[in-house]
Amino acid sequence: MSRLAVIRDDKFQDHLTPQMHPESPQRLAAIDEALRANKMDETLDHFRPRPATEDELARVHKDSYIEGLLDYEAQAKQGDKLVPIDADTWMSPETYAIAKLAAGAGLVGVDSIAGDHDSAFVAVRPPGHHALAGKAMGFCLFNNLAIAARYAQKKLGIERVMVIDWDVHHGNGTQDLFYKDPSVCFLSMHQFPFWPPNSGWYKDDGAGEGKGYNINVPLPAGTGDRGYLKAWDEIVSPICHEYKPQLIMVSAGYDAHRSDPLAMQNVSTSGFALMTQRVCELSKSTGAKVVCFLEGGYNAKALASSVLATMNVLNSPQPERVNAGEVLIDTKTNLLLPVTEDSEPLVVDDRVSELRHHFSQYWTSLK
Numbered sequence: 001m002s003r004l005a006v007i008r009d010d011k012f013q014d015h016l017t018p019q020m021h022p023e024s025p026q027r028l029a030a031i032d033e034a035l036r037a038n039k040m041d042e043t044l045d046h047f048r049p050r051p052a053t054e055d056e057l058a059r060v061h062k063d064s065y066i067e068g069l070l071d072y073e074a075q076a077k078q079g080d081k082l083v084p085i086d087a088d089t090w091m092s093p094e095t096y097a098i099a100k101l102a103a104g105a106g107l108v109g110v111d112s113i114a115g116d117h118d119s120a121f122v123a124v125r126p127p128g129h130h131a132l133a134g135k136a137m138g139f140c141l142f143n144n145l146a147i148a149a150r151y152a153q154k155k156l157g158i159e160r161v162m163v164i165d166w167d168v169h170h171g172n173g174t175q176d177l178f179y180k181d182p183s184v185c186f187l188s189m190h191q192f193p194f195w196p197p198n199s200g201w202y203k204d205d206g207a208g209e210g211k212g213y214n215i216n217v218p219l220p221a222g223t224g225d226r227g228y229l230k231a232w233d234e235i236v237s238p239i240c241h242e243y244k245p246q247l248i249m250v251s252a253g254y255d256a257h258r259s260d261p262l263a264m265q266n267v268s269t270s271g272f273a274l275m276t277q278r279v280c281e282l283s284k285s286t287g288a289k290v291v292c293f294l295e296g297g298y299n300a301k302a303l304a305s306s307v308l309a310t311m312n313v314l315n316s317p318q319p320e321r322v323n324a325g326e327v328l329i330d331t332k333t334n335l336l337l338p339v340t341e342d343s344e345p346l347v348v349d350d351r352v353s354e355l356r357h358h359f360s361q362y363w364t365s366l367k
């Protein structure tokens, strides 16, 4: 048995988007091809998803929204065509069924870590972290991670879920769904300012009982591996330790990669491996298992290599020493780390200090 469970299905490629749309079926095809080429389809445990039920969706999404999607589906099926929900987000005839399957894949991921696996990687599309309770946006229909978080809370009695969202875009949907809820601590690292507009500033830090449990880490364009790892070591890891999660969920988007066509964050494949190593360290020290959800990432080759780097680290008995696909990484000795530099390191350092100062009012580990 492998440490990591991978949840995947060829059916996810049946969700179609217009030609030239960045969120294309080729993304998962590239990951599948890379898994085969690296023989990881043989060494990892793979599970097929099941569709989420309407009740499971309705723990997060409004009934009226789910019914509205069925109207779009009827239009798409009637004309055998693609129907826009907005300029970015489209439905093809099979999209509704595939989106339910993507949401259900997260539930299979939770079931796998409730069993013997230490972690799960849910390789799905459409992605989820922009989806609101009553609105699709940013290529997302159902918030796959949020639906799985509610499922884990209900099924496993988990009281504290830590969500770490490293997609380059702010996870506005996930933020909104848990904004007043301390049982899910949401932390998003993202390029700022970026998309969605005016979304993800650090002063949006939760409300009511959830005050202080919504942590936005807005990073300037051009932040490379160095800046991301600094934010991890000075903000993400201390907060996660202090929160003591029983489950860690990662919105794993790979559009912060330096080859990504949509963003400018300059993170390398090794950078994603190093971030995953930090997730493994948190998992080890808190005892929380890990479920990763594929979000963005629009250079198919960079996406596939970064996803494999993440899977390699998660599946490694010694995550501090893994081959990330580019070089052998050893964080203990700092050998051979091809980390990218920030375009403006002082600006990044100032931002990290500013964030530490702000969140130290809620988290004593940052004082």
Ligand SMILES: [Zn+2]
Binding pocket: 167, 168, 169, 253, 255, 295, 296, 297
């Ligand atoms: Zn994204």
